[in-house]
Amino acid sequence: TPHRLELRTAGTIFIEVPVFALLQQVLAATVTVFEQEHFQGKCLEFTSECCNIQECGLDNIRSIRVESGAWVGFEHHDFQGQQFILERGEYPHWDAYSGSLSYHVERLMSLRPIYCSHQSSRMIIFEKENFLGRSVEICDDYPSLQAMGWMMPEVGSMHVQCGAFVCYQYPGYRGQQYIMECERHSGDYQHCRTWGSHCQTPQIQSIRRIQH
């Protein structure tokens, strides 16, 4: 249950602290995207989501500079297809942010800030779909789930209690990437089909928190 922040004005207003933190982050997030590799060609700056970069006048995004916040890019319009986690720094070409060579399509058509509170992140992973079977609580970064005692290379379902995580297909934060946020789907990811429109396997072998 979130803490309450009491603001005394004429009367008394109550603000949910997570919402407050959320607003701060979304306002702070800034990214510059470029039509060509190595930060060349037409560029645009975004401080909020863009569901279709072609409608903004770019035919594709080929390099990215994240000024602040954490972002997720998508292969297709309207936040569909492969997901690309983007944190503060420079990405001079597609393979700087792509996780998967096996599915190599150089497209980034939409992007949005990642919503995660500044509080500690916490999620529960389940052995089977629909939050069934063995479960483990996660509140740290795990480059290898098997090394921390999760014996199978798959995860059946997940519930994000607070914050945001990135799940990866392979150990060491490699392969397909999936962003999991408590502020979306109520933090419920009951089947691998809900992890992303590009997800074809429940294989997850490393998980880390998104922190600003």
Add this chain to the structure above:
Amino acid sequence: TPHRLELRTAGTIFIEVPVFALLQQVLAATVTVFEQEHFQGKCLEFTSECCNIQECGLDNIRSIRVESGAWVGFEHHDFQGQQFILERGEYPHWDAYSGSLSYHVERLMSLRPIYCSHQSSRMIIFEKENFLGRSVEICDDYPSLQAMGWMMPEVGSMHVQCGAFVCYQYPGYRGQQYIMECERHSGDYQHCRTWGSHCQTPQIQSIRRIQH
């Protein structure tokens, strides 16, 4: 200065704890490598380094199962070329452990365990070569060095005080990978040429610890 573990026997023996931990890990490390993708074809199990897998009877390594410990694979014989960090879990094909699409050569010809003590990891990164310029101490995982206040996308030199780290060319643990160990080169990496024979740029934008 390392703690001393006192063992009472007929007399008194002193063992440096880091050495002790080191031995434990190297003994514990086990990896199975396969000549074909998806854990098919001829396979070999290693519990210590292999400087040339062709001399062991495999023409290449195309899938890997890390049973325990953390390992680093190399593109060429004798621990040369691109480095591939391998932690406990399953890697069914080359792009599951490769970080770089821009330099796509599907070869893994040698591998060795990563030597890192179970103590906390700590390193200092420097702005310039030969441990000059501004410096920052690192003892955690940083998916974005810029987000933690390191304003440039490069690192000039590094000194690993204890443990082992992986440095990555791009944020979010992507791009070229470089293993940095306190037990090698006395933990000194004074120039990007010393990070690996494949290293062509001082660009480093994310760093994480290797933990068993």
